[in-house]
Amino acid sequence: MxxxxxxxxxxxxxxxxxxxxxxxxxxxxxxxxxxxxxxxxxxxxxxxxxxxxxxxxxxxxxxxxxxxxxxxxxxxxxxxxxxxxxxxxxxxxxxxxxxxxxxxxxxxxxxxxxxxxxxxxxxxxxxxxxxxxxxxxxxxxxxxxxxxxxxxxxxxxxxxxxxxxxxxxxxxxxxxxxxxxxxxxxxxxxxxxxxxxxxxxxxxxxxxxxxxxxxxxxxxxxxxxxxxxxxxxxxxxxxxxxxxxxxxxxxxxxxxxxxxxxxxxxxxxxxxxxxxxxxxxxxxxxxxxxxxxxxxxxxxxxxxxxxxxxxxxxxxxxxxxxxxxxxxxxxxxxxxxxxxxxxxxxxxxxxxxxxxxxxxxxxxxxxxxxxxxxxxxxxxxxxxxxxxxxxxDEKEKAKQYKEIRDSIAMGPKPALPLTAYAGEYMHEVYGKMSIEVENGKLIMRFEHHKGRYGTMEPLGGNRFFCTYSDPLFGMKKLEFTVEGEKIRSLTVRVADFVEFTPYEFIKMK
Structure with a gap:
């Protein structure tokens, strides 16, 4: 017991x-x-x-x-x-x-x-x-x-x-x-x-x-x-x-x-x-x-x-x-x-x-x-x-996006013809990037990110709004640098989730 x-x-x-x-x-x-x-x-x-x-x-x-x-x-x-x-x-x-x-x-x-x-x-x-x-x-x-x-x-x-x-x-x-x-x-x-x-x-x-x-x-x-x-x-x-x-x-x-x-x-x-x-x-x-x-x-x-x-x-x-x-x-x-x-x-x-x-x-x-x-x-x-x-944050971004879309809808003219921005670009470390005119828009493609591209729409002057095909890279305002009547470079940015620092691509031809 x-x-x-x-x-x-x-x-x-x-x-x-x-x-x-x-x-x-x-x-x-x-x-x-x-x-x-x-x-x-x-x-x-x-x-x-x-x-x-x-x-x-x-x-x-x-x-x-x-x-x-x-x-x-x-x-x-x-x-x-x-x-x-x-x-x-x-x-x-x-x-x-x-x-x-x-x-x-x-x-x-x-x-x-x-x-x-x-x-x-x-x-x-x-x-x-x-x-x-x-x-x-x-x-x-x-x-x-x-x-x-x-x-x-x-x-x-x-x-x-x-x-x-x-x-x-x-x-x-x-x-x-x-x-x-x-x-x-x-x-x-x-x-x-x-x-x-x-x-x-x-x-x-x-x-x-x-x-x-x-x-x-x-x-x-x-x-x-x-x-x-x-x-x-x-x-x-x-x-x-x-x-x-x-x-x-x-x-x-x-x-x-x-x-x-x-x-x-x-x-x-x-x-x-x-x-x-x-x-x-x-x-x-x-x-x-x-x-x-x-x-x-x-x-x-x-x-x-x-x-x-x-x-x-x-x-x-x-x-x-x-x-x-x-x-x-x-x-x-x-x-x-x-x-x-x-x-x-x-x-x-x-x-x-x-x-x-x-x-x-x-x-x-x-x-x-x-x-x-x-x-x-x-x-x-x-x-x-x-x-x-x-x-x-999303509300503010949506407001900014609407303002940008409204601006694009007004048809702002770029400072130069779209064909002037098209061409081959080079970053000293990244390598090549190309821009082509397709259906009235600039399409940007990168050498090492095949299958992805950025669609750039004019915001007036030499500024463009870029929407990347991959959501990871986000949407960014990008600006070309002009010397005289010729494009010198494009400063590229992507979503901060990927990288904060910019890349300057120099126009080669």
Whole structure:
């Protein structure tokens, strides 16, 4: 009887503990999460969302909402793949930190030790650049500088490296943080020099497989063979559209991974457990420590509601102080997807949010809502706040667009005949661009973005309104430079999501 009583007592204690653990979940998670996400699917025009919360070494939440592709009933599940964009960078930083921990290289090695052909605009900078410099965005480039050339283009990795070497950074070496995708690509190119395996094979063999991330894909080119994967979507002038997947394997180490919340939960569990999944050491704890060590200063940081200080960058992770805790996080944006991964080591908490449009702020709103809930901070309804910001921005853009369309409808004459603007143009780094007159409009085509074009309509003088055929590149006012009665150049801009900096194409003939 005593044995039975003891077993009964143990059973009661286990049941009580299980209820206590469940009760420990914040009320937002228990009572509001489903309604919060389902409402957002409609308000933000998001076909599908997947979310996971890891707490105290266990999966606290793993849920999926909506569909993989607009207009279908094909539901997202925990194994559905999303492109995770720049959340790839933490994998690349970790891969190189593993090799550092194994003494196969040093993160302080000069890049030219492993890539003797590595070049920068300034030869001295090329000589002094270390692997750490590549992984913490301190080469001197402006954020996204060069990405229009590289992103979703027909350039090979070798050609991207060549063009990167010819691009003049806007700032001096190590003087300013500037987000540089091509630097992470370069870091990925060091891996085969050390291991004999390319970046994708190393990531798969040393991280994916040991963690059991069996559905994850290292390269965007592998998507065509995947069955359970979301379609890519965007929103253009309030209309949800399906778009092609990004072709970004020339920048693979910066952003080409596709994964699911199930697979990413294992990555996060390992990150929060000193490199272990269960009792198995997957990544040396010292390697993870290197990636989370501050290397670059972004600024003071801050938060619209709560206390936060400092904005820093490690090796593939953003770092900040928020409500007295260290936050280790990153976001990812690529054609048709935006995603978020957040670690709060002191709370043993990890948050993963994956979405299949590139035109929403909900992926960060949900992460912030979950984060605040677990930290005991007040509910803010970030989704509503961010949606208000976006709607105000869209309203202003719609007003500007109407004004532009009204101006075009009045038939403003360009300063010169359209044929004067047509011809062959050259950018010293990008290469060729051509402009032709087609059906009374100027059509601009780029050498390395085949199949895409910009349609330019006169705004008067030498100004034109350009609508790119690919929504990723947006709509921009462009202006030609004229010397005498001849066209000298066209300054090309694309959407800030791709690149902030302009490209001056010189007219050759």
């Amino acid at each position: 005593k044995k039975i009583a003891v077993l009964f007592l143990c059973g009661c204690l286990l049941i009580t503990a299980a209820h206590a653990q469940n009760d420990a979940a914040p009320s937002f998670i228990k009572d509001s999460l489903d309604n919060y996400v389902n409402r957002a699917l409609s308000e933000w025009k998001i076909p599908g969302v997947a979310v996971c919360v890891v707490k105290d070494g266990k999966i606290a939440v793993m849920k999926s909402y909506g569909v993989k592709e607009m207009g279908t009933n094909d539901k997202v599940d925990e194994n559905t793949l999303f492109m995770i964009g720049s959340n790839t960078k933490a994998f690349t930083g970790t891969a190189l930190a593993i090799l550092d921990a194994e003494r196969k290289l040093s993160l302080d090695d000069k890049v030219q030790k492993w890539l003797p052909d590595f070049r920068m605009y300034d030869p001295w900078v090329a000589k002094e650049t270390s692997i750490r410099d590549l992984l913490c965005h301190r080469l001197g480039f402006e954020t996204f500088q060069g990405d229009f050339m590289y992103f979703d283009s027909d350039l090979t990795t070798e050609e991207v490296r060549d063009k990167m070497s010819k691009l003049k950074p806007m700032y001096s070496f190590r003087s300013k943080w500037g987000y540089t995708n091509s630097a992470f690509m370069t870091a990925g190119e060091i891996i085969p020099k050390v291991t004999g395996q390319n970046w994708a094979d190393f990531i798969t063999g040393r991280i994916f497989k040991p963690l059991g991330m069996n559905n994850s894909l290292a390269l965007s080119g592998d998507i065509k063979n995947a069955n359970n994967i979301c379609a890519a979507h965007t929103v253009v002038m309030g209309e949800l559209r399906k778009i092609p997947y990004g072709n970004i394997d020339n920048l693979a180490a910066a952003g080409s991974i596709s994964s699911s919340v199930n697979d990413m939960s294992k990555w996060v569990l390992m990150q929060l457990n000193g490199g272990k999944l269960g009792d198995k050491q997957i990544v040396p704890a010292s390697a993870l420590g290197q990636t989370k060590l501050p290397h670059s200063i972004l600024g003071n940081g801050g938060h619209m509601f709560n206390k936060a200080h400092f904005a820093l960058y490690g090796l593939g992770w953003f770092l900040e102080e928020y409500a007295g805790r260290k936050i280790v996080a990153h976001t990812g944006g690529v054609n048709g997807f935006v995603t978020s991964v957040c670690l709060i080591p002191e709370e043993n908490l990890g948050i993963i949010v994956l979405t299949n449009t590139d035109a929403n702020g909900f992926y960060e709103a949900l992460r912030n809502e979950i984060q605040d809930a677990y930290l005991g901070l007040p509910y803010r309804n970030y989704s509503n706040v961010y949606l208000g910001f976006q709607q105000a």
